[in-house]
Structure formats: structure tokens, C-alpha cells
Amino acid sequence: METTELLKKVRQIEIKTRGLSRNIFAGQYHTAFKGRGMAFSEVREYQFGDDVRDIDWNVTARHHKPYIKVFEEERELTVMLLIDVSGSRNFGAVGESKKEVITEIAATLAFSAIQNNDKIGVIFFSDQIEKFIPPKKGKKHILYIIRELIDFQPEHTGTNLSLVLEYLTNAIKKRCTAFFISDFITEENFKNALSIANRKHDVVAVQVYDKRETELPNVGLMKMQDSERGEEKWIDTSSKRVRDTYSQWWSQRQSRVLDAARKSRVDITAIATDENYVLALMNLFKHRG
Known part of the structure; x- marks a missing residue:
């Protein structure tokens, strides 16, 4: 992205998300995450x-x-954003792309953190640790984070949730609040890594998904691509069996994600790209308050 276009986008995100965090989230965030240590x-x-x-x-x-x-x-917290930058984040059929929604949610949380006098850092991950931004305070640091959220280009497209959780557990020595932001599209069993991370830190999971991912439309032959592996194949969406099998796959995968969060005692909220993420985050904060 060109520098002028990037700065314009940063400014748009800053105006929108800083206003949200100041006017809506300030009290709820403080109540939900104050003094965990x-x-x-x-x-x-x-x-x-x-x-x-x-x-x-x-x-x-x-x-x-x-x-x-x-x-x-302890009034001053360290907040870490664990941001999924795998290939599947670029999907967007209904509403904004997952990447755009993840960027806005992360920026809103970042501004909420600095208004609460907290440090904020970021771990970008795919199936590798793509980038680590150490936690700091200040508006200059926040704007740097927003630039990276918008413009960061990962080297890999896969997903490894356990890897980033293990990295968080080992890299951040002091107890922190970690927002784990991903679409959680994986067949991996990451429950053990999530449990260990949440025993040391306060992990909160935020799932961002596109409603088109939950079911197939009946539109006949459709070419589908795995955005993480690059594989393409044609499927017949006019077949009820094919559509039912896909829906069943989604439901089973979603159940595994929710079960992993429940057994690890991690709060989780699922936000569709065409939904109001403000309302979802406020409900999450109220639940924890």
C-alpha cells in the first residue's frame, strides 16, 4: 500500500476506533480487566x-x-493482541473482509488499553511467528500498531494456534491480558496450549468469521480455493448431501473451538463480519465485569 493511502487508512481507523474506545468502552474495559494481578x-x-x-x-x-x-x-496491565494473519483472513463475502474487521477490533482494544494506562503489544502469527511488537505505551506506539495491522504482509499462509499460545506463554514473563483474535479455521487440537497459556495469563478469544463460511449456497458448480494451501476444486452445491456435509463440518469444527475455550476457562465471543462488533465486545466486557 502506498504511503499516502496507508496514512489515510490509519487516520480513518484511528478516528473511528479511538472514538469507540473513549465513548463506549472506557468504563466496561476498565471494569472487565482492571487489577487482575x-x-x-x-x-x-x-x-x-x-x-x-x-x-x-x-x-x-x-x-x-x-x-x-x-x-x-495492579492497575497497570500489559495487553497482548494475538493476531491471525493466515491466508483465510482475506476472505470476505458478506460485509467487510475478516482482515478489516480484525483490524478495527484490534485498534479499538489498543486505544481502550492506553486510555486505561496499559501497555500494549502484538504477536502476528500464521503457522509461524511472523512478527512480535513488544508492549509499550503511548499514541505513537498505537499508530505504529495500526499501520502494521493494515499493511503487514506475512511470509506464510497456514495456521498454527498452539505455536502462538506457546510463544505467548514463554515470551511474556509477567501476567498479561491476551486477546486471541482469529477465525479459528483449523483442524488442530489446540486445547492443551490454550489451557497452559490461560493459567499463566488472562486469555480472551475473539473469533471473526464470515457467514458464507458456515453454509454453502445452492448455486450449482462452484470452484473453491483453500486460501491457506492454495488448493482448488470444483464442488456441486446443488447437491443437498454436499451442502449438508459442509454444514456438518462447520458445526463440528465450531463445537471443537467452543469446547476448547470452555475446558480452558477462556471467555470467547464470535463476531460475524456483517455484525456489530461494538455490541459483541460490550457484551463480552459486561460478562467479565
Whole structure:
């Protein structure tokens, strides 16, 4: 994308998503993600009603009377965006393309994070780790992230969800909130990696899909292409058996994704490209608040 066109697109995304995060999400985001960790603050003398599990036995032994550790919520969070840049993100038959919707959702979350004084970083992934942007604060950093969301060109087209979850677990040492944004089109079993990542971090899954992906239209012979492997084949969509088989495939794959999230205790929201992602994100925040 040419520089002037890219800057214009960045500005459009900034105006739209910064307004959304300031006017709509500020309170919900803060309530949903504030102080997920607890930081040691001070010690003080034990008072009636304090939790005995908070007693600092070393200080108690020195002073010959009980003292407890006082903790406070960590207000500053680190937020990571895990962005799927595999080939399937370019699909868009109903509404905007998945890439466009993912970009707007990620930008909205990024502006919400800096308004909450949080650091924000990004991991772009396909079946490889394509790019890692370390978490920082500030508007300049956010605009750099938006430029990359719009214009980043991955080297690979496949998908490996477990790989990016393992990378998150190993690369980010301090507990963070991680928004895992993907269409989750994969036959891979990533539940184990998701469970491990969510034990260390606070993982939230955001699925972006196109409604045309959920069922085949009855339009006769249709050439379909696997956007991740490049394979093409003709299928007869006038066959009810073919359409039913495809719908069954989608339902089973979707059930596996939701089951992986449920068993890993990860909140997930599914957003179609022609739906209002603002409403979906607000419902997600309210659920966590």
C-alpha cells in the first residue's frame, strides 16, 4: 500500500476506533480487566478479622506480634493482541473482509488499553511467528500498531494456534491480558496450549468469521480455493448431501473451538463480519465485569 493511502487508512481507523474506545468502552474495559494481578504493598499489624493466611511470619517473629502483608490491585496491565494473519483472513463475502474487521477490533482494544494506562503489544502469527511488537505505551506506539495491522504482509499462509499460545506463554514473563483474535479455521487440537497459556495469563478469544463460511449456497458448480494451501476444486452445491456435509463440518469444527475455550476457562465471543462488533465486545466486557 502506498504511503499516502496507508496514512489515510490509519487516520480513518484511528478516528473511528479511538472514538469507540473513549465513548463506549472506557468504563466496561476498565471494569472487565482492571487489577487482575495483586502486588505487595506493605506490612501492618494484624487486626481482628484479617485473613491469617496473609500473616508475614518473618516480620511477626522479629516484632513478637503478628503482622500481615497488604496487597493492592495492579492497575497497570500489559495487553497482548494475538493476531491471525493466515491466508483465510482475506476472505470476505458478506460485509467487510475478516482482515478489516480484525483490524478495527484490534485498534479499538489498543486505544481502550492506553486510555486505561496499559501497555500494549502484538504477536502476528500464521503457522509461524511472523512478527512480535513488544508492549509499550503511548499514541505513537498505537499508530505504529495500526499501520502494521493494515499493511503487514506475512511470509506464510497456514495456521498454527498452539505455536502462538506457546510463544505467548514463554515470551511474556509477567501476567498479561491476551486477546486471541482469529477465525479459528483449523483442524488442530489446540486445547492443551490454550489451557497452559490461560493459567499463566488472562486469555480472551475473539473469533471473526464470515457467514458464507458456515453454509454453502445452492448455486450449482462452484470452484473453491483453500486460501491457506492454495488448493482448488470444483464442488456441486446443488447437491443437498454436499451442502449438508459442509454444514456438518462447520458445526463440528465450531463445537471443537467452543469446547476448547470452555475446558480452558477462556471467555470467547464470535463476531460475524456483517455484525456489530461494538455490541459483541460490550457484551463480552459486561460478562467479565
